[in-house]
Amino acid sequence: MIAESGHYALVLALGLALIQSIVPIIGARWRDAALMNVARSTALAQLLFVAASFAALVTLHVTSDFSVANVYENSHSLKPLLYKITGVWGNHEGSMLLWVSILALFGGLVAAFGNNLPLSLRAHVLAVQAWVASAFYLFILITSNPFLRIANPPIEGRDLNPVLQDIGLAVHPPMLYLGYVGFSISFSFAVAALLEGKIDAAWARWVRPWTLMAWIFLTLGIAMGSYWAYYELGWGGWWFWDPVENASLMPWLAGTALLHSALVMEKRNALKVWTVLLSILTFSLSLLGTFLVRSGVLTSVHAFATDPTRGVFILLILFVFIGGSLSLYAWRAPTLKQGGLFAPISREGALVLNNLLLTTACATVFIGTLYPLALEVLTGEKISVGAPFFNFTFAPLFVPLLLAVPFGPLLAWKRGDLLGAAQRLMVAGIVALVAIAVVFAWTYGGATLAPLAIGLAAFVIMGALCDLAERIALFRIPLSLSLRRARGLPRATWGTAFAHAGLGVALIGIVCETTWNSEYIGSMKPDDVARVAGYELRLDGLNPRQGPNFREMVAQFTVTRDGEKVSVMTPSKRNFTTRGASTTEAALLTRGASQLYISLGDASADGTIAVRIYHKPLVLMIWWGPVLMAFGGLLSLSDRRLRVGAPKPAKAAARALQAAE
Template sequence: MSPEIGHYALVLALALALIQSIVPIWGSRKGDATLMATAPSVALGQFAFVTLSFAVLTHAYLVSDFSVENVYLNSHSTKPLIYKISGVWGNHEGSMLLWVVILTLFSALVALFGRNLPLSLKANVLAVQGWVTVAFLVFILKTSNPFARLAPAPFEGRDLNPLLQDVGLAIHPPLLYLGYVGFSMSFAFAVAALIDGKIDAAWARWVRPWTLVAWIFLTAGISMGSYWAYYELGWGGWWFWDPVENASLMPWLAGTALLHSAIVMEKREALKVWTVLLAILTFSLSLLGTFLVRSGVLTSVHAFAVDPERGVFILAILVAFIGGSLALYAWRAPLLKQGGLFAPVSREGALVFNNLFLTASCAAVLVGTLYPLALETLTGAKISVGPPFFNWTFGPLMVPLVIAMTFGPLLAWKRGDLLAVAQRLTLALVVGIAAIVVTYAVTTGGPVLAPLFVGLAAFIVVGAMVDIAERIQLFRAPASVSFARARGLPRAAWGTAVAHAGVGVMLLGIVGETAYKQETIVQMRPGDSVQVAGYDLTLQALVPIQGPNYRDLVARLQVREGGVPVGTMEPAKRLYTARNMPTTEAALKTRGVSQLYVSPGDATADGSIAMRFFYKPMVLLIWIGTLVMMLGGMLSLSDRRLRVGAPKPSARRAAAVQAAE
């Protein structure tokens, strides 16, 4: 399959994107249904051409066509098949093509499943998506052509960056991009609504499923990336506040705030202006992350490009979309009518509180990420903003947030009773206090506040259960009645409780790993043993192993607990021969939700090797918690109410609202 076919398909896709960005919105302004109706078919055609282009590039990797420069720089004929496939997006050009594939996929999904959308809104949404697609297609064709040829063709490729030759990194980028790019739908709905000048409860219900899909995938992408860094980089950490890690966290925080704000707008038609602003800012932060990764302003294991031309181009895209959308917002937002009022102590009030702390924490991460870059640009001085800054700014903002998260679902709409909710949460409070006491009793060492956070995690998990128990009147009504109420409970209610419980589970894992981990670094020879957290580990041998495109020096360790063998661990120092690049392959042994973690150093001439041992209690709860959060998101997404329009107000209420306006 000729690479020129892929390049030509991108040109055709750009032509369709131009049509999609102009014709539907022109039809909307003129009230021409025929012009507006062109948007879905053009969006589907555009998706087909971009997908064809991606398939051509994938084929070039599978057959090791080294006449394509992108394949030569990022592949090798002896590389395993899975990494030939993941190599397609393991580089700047291929990852940008994947970005556009996902962007056009969302446009195609709107075209196929947006039948309940008003024709004008659907046309404007697809037009805005078309604007974004045009920008990125021009960027690819002008600065990042994945089909550039080499003549003569090299005999062999340079291989993919060894750090990216991992199953986790094969899955992580597509999940992350589905989240990043998915928020373009929220952005498109916001801009389209500002163009129409009509934003109501129905709009909030239409935008929520798309936002929820993006949030679920971004959660999955961040979680997978965290776990990959944990086991692949050999340093034993799961989050380092790297600027590129922060670039994915910021849209997640803003997207979480957007989800909760949209609920208030749907239920009370309040927070219209704020919800639209959040929709714009969330995708803007996704674009900012793209700029940070690809502009060359950062040096990171995550960073792809260092070409200034690409950075300037992406900066222009950033300015155009963020500046343009905010200018439109400043013009149209004052014309939006506000909805119903509510008391500070209410479910709406709790959701506003949630938004306040989520956006404040997002701002803290933004400042910590961009301040060193701004300072270096303005003064030339280089500083590093590391974990201490984020731990002391981001962490304290999360505490009141998670407490409010437990109270909020139990409060009534419009006006709530805080004392009554506190009484309902008595069981959760008792369990939380018991967890604090037990933790103090069974642990020695560690931060003095760690048991308090263990108790807070237990309070969150039990509080989420209390929410469901209250809704189904558990133990207050006959079992048959409670069961019937549980079956009739909206899936969104189950989803909220499950997602909130997932936050508590993740917090418990963070506290366990951070406060109570044990670390030992020793120099070992075959036959030597070391004790870590009650386990005896004996180095049996150093074994060289030849892989398909690498050489391993494996440290084979026998693990015993109480003198009884419980298995072996085989960490390795690996050398990828094509690039002559070493990597560290850590070994993990799971014991319940805790793990033994072994990371080898370099072998010395005397036959010894440096070994780094960790015991990480409850560490797996970090990622189990994110899986539970995703499950909660999927339960909410399956709620049939998100697949139909918002209920129309009664005639009496509509007349009252009209009179008030």
């Protein structure tokens, strides 16, 4: 009964979504309040039914009901409880159900907390949200139904892909989906604005926090996914420019741009039309990511199943929504009222530069990801666009962006003073130069670009601190007064500083890991000693061990440094009988921000085992950076003040102002 009720709840959610797609629009057209309010109650009811449906699927997985095909194909009665639950979205059908659940959650949130939205805007937003939802409900029910049954249920399931049996599956997909799907809100707002033909102040007030929330989740989701790949896949890499990774990076870049332009819009009522376009693009890229990952166009850990009908269906959804919204934009955008004016050198101008660089970076990733696919479809020729392409295109775009980051917050709204900002950044510049000199001297004869990159990172971090110091007038007024001013600073200001500093932190990690990474690859017998970066690792022995649904071979390493025992590391190789697959469980030893990393290869008959040992200096900073960024975002999100950007008053002879768009 649980299975069938869950199935029926999903069908009802589709019915409600269809009503929610049409009735509120008609209500807005005829200005009928009751019809417009239907959007609200249906959105909430839809959330209720999808949540019930999702809960039903979770229950089925937990109770190992193998009469449900989805459970049979992806679960196993001996799996630990956590993986039974996470296994719900560790497969195509379940992950799509999670996708629509989150979509319904966001719709429900708009319905529940949208009191201060104008009635017709809310009706339009929820209707657009329901269009997206209806398309995906249909997709799930027709091509990827998680509630299909098996009349003669088998007694045991086929188990979850062993690579996914990890705590990472509990965190990475939900976070990522909260990010991807969160951008549907800004998309719905953008389309609603185009339908209504006007963007009012409430629009901007709403879009920024929702974009910020989605962005926080996406940042954490990508960082988590990268760390998971790092420790689970056993290669010691954390980013491969793999198309699936790019699929998540593109919405992130566009979302970051959107975040900044939404800020300009909320504070200064400028960049309106551009913000609408970015909203559409960001969610379109999220949809594109879903298509790339779910259609089977790409084969990777993420492509759970390849089924052409699914691919065609998602492609159809893609065409309808991206094509439809962009056409709507082309048709209606000219009717939107233009925003305020500002000088090129101003906070607005800096944010426009940010947007230009981020969207260009996003475009290069887009080309690098889709060009090989398009080429293969058109000519059948297979090429692979890898790290070199992205390093050569991405880096030149990010260097000016990072150089500009500290300047932005120091410029005034409407008209800024670049020279003044540069003066205030003097300290950051000096620190950066010192950093370059020190690193260069320390690693003399090594990489030449690395010290420069470290200097750039130092500049970004110090720049963020300079901004704070400037605002609390540090060292210019008594310290106690400065501290009081620091407490009085809006949390959004702190958030900006943290997020920008996070960029620098991540950059340091990336540069250190790629430049000064040392490794040992070889085969070892028990009692052999490997030396990596001043550590001595002795293989004590190999022991077999029985897990709940796997057998593993655990290698024990004693790690010593200068004769002193540091720790014991136990990497292992697991064999999963049901799927006949094996995984490598790397062992990680964290020392400060650096890590020792051991992963096992194949054992040979003479008792030796292939071993890869890496020492990765400051590698953890790669993930601390995004966490810091997300924390900054959270601080800013918690700041419930209205955002008003007070302009710098014009001098007597007003400078020429430039139109915003």
